[in-house]
Amino acid sequence: MSTQLKNLSDFSHTTVPSGANYKFGIIVAEWNAEITGALYNGALKTLLANGVVEENIISLPVPGSFELTGGAEILLSKRSNIDAVICLGCVIQGDTKHFDFICDAVAQGITNVGIKYSKPVIFGVLTTNNLEQAQDRAGGKHGNKGDEAAITAIKMANFSAQI
Numbered sequence: 001m002s003t004q005l006k007n008l009s010d011f012s013h014t015t016v017p018s019g020a021n022y023k024f025g026i027i028v029a030e031w032n033a034e035i036t037g038a039l040y041n042g043a044l045k046t047l048l049a050n051g052v053v054e055e056n057i058i059s060l061p062v063p064g065s066f067e068l069t070g071g072a073e074i075l076l077s078k079r080s081n082i083d084a085v086i087c088l089g090c091v092i093q094g095d096t097k098h099f100d101f102i103c104d105a106v107a108q109g110i111t112n113v114g115i116k117y118s119k120p121v122i123f124g125v126l127t128t129n130n131l132e133q134a135q136d137r138a139g140g141k142h143g144n145k146g147d148e149a150a151i152t153a154i155k156m157a158n159f160s161a162q163i
């Protein structure tokens with residue numbers, strides 16, 4: 001189902017466990033800061049609205065989405081008590097193939113970090129054709145990808161806690 005048919009902030013159809021017992025890292029790319037700032041605000045608001053306490057959230061910036069992998073790796077290597085990491089970024093197609101390399105690197109990179117540490121590392125990265133599509137998914141008509149990433153992080157932290 002494409003985002004056109006699903007609001008990224010609508011979780012009325014699902015049960016969200018409490019995040020009160022979990023610690024979260026949020027790594028935020030500084031590229032396209034208008035968008036990633038909105039993603040961050042959505043993710044933070046959603047974590048707090050679902051029981052997470054502010055002192056259990058560590059938020060760190062990285063220069064661009066390509067650095068999200070390194071940021072997640074460094075955080076998990078130094079903080080074993082983090083239950084899930086949310087990676088937030090916005091990659092917008094330019095004139096060259098650079099977009100493809102970044103998107104592929106980030107998607108594979110953060111997947112590998114999650115596997116390495118057996119911790120949920122959430123792909124909260126917009127990969128859009130233009131700024132308007134990003135705005136629509138960072139608090140616009142399609143909701144906020146940051147909200148979705150936060151809910152996913154809580155669900156996956158809860159999943160791990162049941163094993």
Ligand SMILES: Nc1c(NC[C@H](O)[C@H](O)[C@H](O)CO)[nH]c(=O)[nH]c1=O
Nearest residue numbers: 029031063064065066089090091092
């Ligand atoms: N063009 C975008 C970038 N580019 C920067 C890279 O992410 C990286 O910081 C650089 O290649 C140095 O390693 N980053 C985004 O997050 N979004 C873009 O649209």
Ligand SMILES: CC(=O)[C@@H](O)COP(=O)(O)O
Nearest residue numbers: 092093094095096098099
């Ligand atoms: C995703 C990018 O790196 C891109 O925005 C950079 O633009 P360009 O491909 O025109 O160099």
